[in-house]
Amino acid sequence: MLRLAKQGKITGVISEIILDEVLRHAAKFNLTGKHILASCEQEKTGYLVTLDKKHLLVLRGKTKGLKIVTPGELIIMVKK
Numbered sequence: 001m002l003r004l005a006k007q008g009k010i011t012g013v014i015s016e017i018i019l020d021e022v023l024r025h026a027a028k029f030n031l032t033g034k035h036i037l038a039s040c041e042q043e044k045t046g047y048l049v050t051l052d053k054k055h056l057l058v059l060r061g062k063t064k065g066l067k068i069v070t071p072g073e074l075i076i077m078v079k080k
Contacts, residue, residue: 001049001071009078015039040066049074 005012018039036056040048048068050056060068069077 001074004075004078010074013043013045015043037063037066047074 001010001012004010015036017035036048036050037059046065046067048056048063048066049071050068051070056068057070
């Protein structure tokens with residue numbers, strides 16, 4: 001994902017709140033889906049890339065204007 005963003009193939013966006021959580025809890029994350037979805041809405045992102053099966057991937061097709069995909073799925077889409 002970072003390589004694709006560096007190459008300019010995608011625009012990477014991360015909220016300050018998520019970045020703070022990642023830095024504080026590098027080994028264990030306890031983020032809520034609502035918090036992340038609010039950040040996506042605020043930044044007007046088209047895609048949410050995640051591996052969170054429990055909270056976020058289960059919301060596929062239930063969010064208007066936001067596609068929720070895994071990193072692998074996004075890489076396949078970008079390569080097409």
